[in-house]
Amino acid sequence: MHELLRSNLNFFWGGVIAETLSQCGIKHVIISPGSRSAPLTTGFALNEKIKTTPVLDERSAAFYALGLAKASGLPVALICTSGTAAANYLPAVIEARYARVPLIILTADRPPELRDCAAGQAIDQQKLFGDYIHWYHELALPNRALLPYMQKSLQQAWRKSLGCGGPVHLNIPFRDPLAPVVDGETWELSDDAIRAVHKETFSKRNVDLDSILADQSSVSRGLVIAGPDISTAPKKYARGVLNLAKALGWPILADTLSPMRHHGRMDEWVIAHYDCVLRDLELSDTLKPSAVIQIGPLPTCKVLRKWLSDLNVPTSIISLSLDNLDPLHRPANYIQASPNDFATHEVEPKRSDFLEIWLNENRKVAERFESAFGACDELFEGKISWLLEKHLPENTPVFVASSMPVRDVEFFWPANDKHFRFAANRGANGIDGTLSSAMGYVEGCGQPGVLLTGDLAFLHDQNGLLMAPEFEGSLTVIVINNNGGGIFEKLEISKFDPPFEQYFATPQNVDLAQISASHNLRHSAPTNWDAFISEIKSLPESGIRIIELKTNRKEDMAFRQKLFKK
Template structure:
């Protein structure tokens, strides 16, 4: 049984024809025609998540895991506003969400009608394309709507993927049904093109690379890509170029450099000019490290080439000289045969410094008191190989990027907008279709903020949540400024005295806890036991003052 609303029928038919068959529904009445059609048509994998904010993040994680668009459907009014944080995150992480919002007819806007706000352009800064479906169902309006829906769905995945918004005004009756199949609506395809570098440009780039003594390649946040990893390793080996990456780049070759924050601390205390690149090549998404940005802004490369199929002019390091409209895979595969073998002096300088820093880091952590730094180092060694780790923002993502981890770990984090509001919901969506162990590493404030992530039926036995409970927002004790303010304790740190045990019981998860190193080792062994068949929360309690002192002490130790 499907809705009698023809625009809704068309929308569902085109989604199905384009292979967009996963739909996250939040219950409501105004979106009833969509619910009836998506569920009753029998062609869609429909999941129900009540909290719209959590539902949108869940869909984002699901889209990452499936590597394809996911649709989200909600009612009108504030339900639509609750989608906004995840839509913004998806926009900056290039994740294609198909946002479908029900709406009142335009004639009821601003007329004291219930559950009614102005929804036109509501996400305009964070969607690639938006379309307000017509209310009437004449042949011409249905033709126009089908064309616009096609264009929206194509836009979501063409070029740089991003969310799109389709707003659906609906008149009552909302729940009249037909015992029919979806109509056959013409799907319009949009083919992408491969962006190769032309011969003249290739020769010019190769000449400049061969002349450069210090080439630095920054690999930003991206999904795992084994082919690109092998190609970068071969390029670095041949040319002596340094590949610098954080864990979120998901590149694991041992010839690459990581541990960036501690590495930067040592470099800045040494002779930064020795590490200053002649040519900087960047691709991928965000970097977490503020120190890296400061280093490259103060020690600018003579040339900065950014690789972007979407022609993005990202001048993060204030030295951009050229945007190359191509993929990293294409760029390095075309350049590798053209460049000459070069000396390894620059690469060896980076690797020597990294080895020195890592030895100091390991010594410091081994001798340090029980703290967030030690906890996350232990977690990194305890999780099984070939796992997925979802890093919460603020402290966890920064600590995690200092530590070593089990081999073949995939790292994900909501670094598009870097908010604390949806990491667990995103992880639950991802883990619901993942066959691997999925660990969420999250702070206490972020855990409580997003606790509705556990309020659904899709928690798999592969889900592990590690809550670092340091009594508040410890990130503000780590960075300079807030800790010296008289408003720190109440308004920055936001002291938290609650525990996760009650939430664990409410949603039916196993609960473990640890307050010292011995308890932590035992709890981690239990958490990752091969016999565990149920999702679980491990809450680790640390002292904020000890955390701050230990974290700052690490960088002083490395600088020495």
């Protein structure tokens, strides 16, 4: 144990917390500066088995941790001081809760005697995040006799976060001293002071694929709907879902955040353009299934959700989570399993007329997009997603901002076998924290990646650029600069100006080249598709660069509507 952690009880306590979480499996901790958290910060910073990253802004720190945890599937820890610092974690905590991303939040706090008495930097931190966390506990004040209790609490935090797939919160009070001043006692990490903490495993219900197939054996007009998933074994996940669909002879409607869109030759099973297909009301009526199997959460697509809500067919939902994953409130049979469980099954592929109808309509849409984009010389936002699939290096991690970028990816990014790893903050569908989340995700994936974002989402989190000097990954940020919120052009309020332009579109008129220069980042602004393609065909090995594409949101919305009406 480092000498500083042997100086007094507080810093010894912080050192044991770090070592215990290290034994549980924590690999990465994001730390924001503060005084009350000094024992925690020092304990983790001096633990050679844990990677620590300092981030000034707690809001950026939390979203950065969120991205890291999405990439690894393992809990990432956050440390901040007392007061309003922890309140800045809330947006990322909400996203983690709904996206089922494991985070362990360690908030330092004033001791009980300094609460509710006008002491500085003291707020009520008890259950600060409410029902958005899976588990909350406040540790006792440091006490050598309570080491076994403290370690058990930390082990429980790890277990709850990993097992439930979401955030947990430990509030940790400290009295002075908040510096490693020597108190004359002997504080040493020995076998008597800390017990080894063993990783715990979680049993999964072993579901036999044959039993699922038997339940659906008489159904020829069925659909498999693969929702967003951040599987750390995407190839295995994709094989499992494909085995299920092949054995049933059903088409797979795959969200763009599902591994199904990007792993394996899926053109004979995966329907990528279901949003456009289902906009034809007469056609959508002929495509109604007689049964549905939903994998994980539903895709966010409003057209699909509205169509499903009007159906009255047997529905099964496959998920390891016991959360309610049906915003349509249909009668459903929950099957606690993972598609990974089906990956090794040998199945006999079946074909059905229903499958062929879906595939034929999907091909028609793909050909329509191919023709329209091939003839499109203007910088249309939607063509960016279409080109990225064609020209990005295989295996690229791709993070997509909520709002219009993720919808364009949903519309126009075809099924492929290029093994892209996709992520977005769609648990709560907000634009906050986009840049910080992408930085964490790409660094966690360990290879050069891309963020596709609009100008408002980028500017909303530009504090994330403060992490650029510490950033160890490679991130190419593609900013669609349409000078405002393009998605609001879809709303009825867009026909009324004022107040639309000032209060909804909210154009910012910010020079992104100057922002890039102030952080010593490379910036480019291609004015044609050939220049853009040359920028994305290869990605830099390290650092952050910004590619800005200036578009016209009103013209782009009209182009989308024309494409869909066809």
